[in-house]
Amino acid sequence: MIHRTLHAVFAVAVSAGLFLAFAPAAPAATPEELVKARQQHMKKFGGGMQTIGKFLKGEGGTVEDVQKAAAQIDEAAKGDFTALFPPGTAAPVAESAAKPELWQNLPKAQQQWVDVKPAADKLVTAAMTGEKAQIAQAQQAAGKACAACHEDFRIKKN
Amino acid sequence: MRAAVLLLLGLLTPVAARAGDPASPDPVRRGEYVFDAAGCLGCHTNEKGGGAPLAGGRPLKTPFGTFYSPNITPDPVHGIGRWTDADFARALRSGHGREGEPLFPAFPYTSYTRMSDRDVADLKAYLSSRPASPAANRPHDLSAPFGWRFLLPVWQTLYLEEGPLKDDPARPAEWNRGRYLVEALGHCGECHSPRGWMGGVDSARALAGNPQGPEGDKVPNLRPGPKGLADWSQGDVEAALEMGMLPDGDFVGGSMAEVVRNSTSKLTPADRRAIAVYLKSLPSVP
Missing domain, CATH: 1.10.760 (Cytochrome Bc1 Complex; Chain D, domain 2)
Structure with missing residues (x-):
């Protein structure tokens, strides 16, 4: 009996694997979906930065909150540039805030994106110390990394 | 041996602070703080075009046309190397160039007119300490009647309230x-x-x-x-x-x-x- 059950489980598992392997690829995301996904991704940075900012301004939060926020930023910084900025997602598509110039200067924009990761790593290290001065310095440096791309390639929000 | 002595001297020499300092008795260092606070660098440098700092040439697109910022390095021909302290103060305070010509208000003298005498003098001291660049100035590209310099005195009468700002x-x-x-x-x-x-x-x-x-x-x-x-x-x-x-x-x-x-x-x-x-x-x- 046990033998037969195992067989059945195995068969189900194999067919599920086959199904996943040969399932038709998901339909390509629309530009709207891609822009939305990018905006959601960027909000992970913003949310983390906001938490750290509040802590530094004395407006609430703990060192643990800062550490979680720094980890969230670090995770977001691992995002794949090419996947986040696919062609066809420049403004004004789907309220995109990315200037078309970004795609005309891809190596520069990509480097700006790559520069965020080491800054995020330092923010994680600073958050571990719990020292306000170190966190402030690391946040400022990380902010600079964000602002570099925003200055060149993002449309003004207001 | 000589290299070692030089290295030692280098280590012993105090590193000059690079940033401007509003409390410094040195007009150049204090002037650098005024320079930063007044944001001169951005408009007077064609960063995207690879221009030298303060050598001008940055295009400023406005509804009135495109302005090109001038060279404010100490170059005697293209910059402000020959400007006296009084010439410089007049540009900031009343919006006039060295020859007495009225300046376009893309140069924000309607704000800079409010600067204190000391800040104006220290700013000039700092600018005079910068490297000169021989970059020539580019004429503005403005649509009529905004490009008519002879109308500027009228504009200044309407909109320029000379400073300095009193506490x-x-x-x-x-x-x-x-x-x-x-x-x-x-x-x-x-x-x-x-x-x-x-x-x-x-x-x-x-x-x-x-x-x-x-x-x-x-x-x-x-x-x-x-x-x-x-x-x-x-x-x-x-x-x-x-x-x-x-x-x-x-x-x-x-x-x-x-x-x-x-x-x-x-x-x-x-x-x-x-x-x-x-x-x-x-x-x-x-």
């Missing part, structure tokens, strides 16, 4: 410092205020935002009302000036990112606080 004795020193930084050096109102058809700032709505700012950007309202900084704490204003962070954790982009990079991030924390105090004290404008 309000009824207000605390911090508020007065904040007002000076916002209204004189920072020239915040030049972008953050709406302008009339002749290009003069609408003073009743000063700092209340500009739907048609430089480079076609919408520039936000800095007054404390619901469409402005109502939800911003004083710390939010300071953080925005220090590193460009907005209350939601986002970071400013476009021309304000440049202002933060070149100017407000270099201010002392006390000066950023003073700016926040002043902005929060303004009456709100919808």
Whole structure:
């Protein structure tokens, strides 16, 4: 009996694997979906930065909150540039805030994106110390990394 | 051996602080702080075009046409190397060039006129200490009648109120410092205020935002009302000036990112606080 059950489980598992392997690829995301996904991704940075900012301004939060926020930023910084900025997602598509110039200067924009990761790593290290001065310095440096791309390639929000 | 001695000398020589210092007795170092607070570098450097610092040539697109900033390095031919301190003060205070010609208000003398005599003199001392660049100036590309220089005296009569800005004795020193930084050096109102058809700032709505700012950007309202900084704490204003962070954790982009990079991030924390105090004290404008 046990033998037969195992067989059945195995068969189900194999067919599920086959199904996943040969399932038709998901339909390509629309530009709207891609822009939305990018905006959601960027909000992970913003949310983390906001938490750290509040802590530094004395407006609430703990060192643990800062550490979680720094980890969230670090995770977001691992995002794949090419996947986040696919062609066809420049403004004004789907309220995109990315200037078309970004795609005309891809190596520069990509480097700006790559520069965020080491800054995020330092923010994680600073958050571990719990020292306000170190966190402030690391946040400022990380902010600079964000602002570099925003200055060149993002449309003004207001 | 000689190299070792030189190395030792290098280690013993105190490293000169690079940043400007508002409390320095040295006019050049103090002038550098004024220079940063006044944000001169951005407009007078064609960074994207690979121009030398302060050698001008940066295009400034406005509804009136494109201005090209002039060379303000100490080059005697193309820069301001031959300008006397009085020539320099007159440009900032009354908007006139070395030959007495009225200057276009793309150069924000309507704000710089409010600068103190000492700040003007120290700024000149700092600029004179910079490397000269022989880059020639490029003429502006303006549409009529805005390019007609002979109309400028009329404009100046209407819109230029010569300074310097006097402290309000009824207000605390911090508020007065904040007002000076916002209204004189920072020239915040030049972008953050709406302008009339002749290009003069609408003073009743000063700092209340500009739907048609430089480079076609919408520039936000800095007054404390619901469409402005109502939800911003004083710390939010300071953080925005220090590193460009907005209350939601986002970071400013476009021309304000440049202002933060070149100017407000270099201010002392006390000066950023003073700016926040002043902005929060303004009456709100919808």
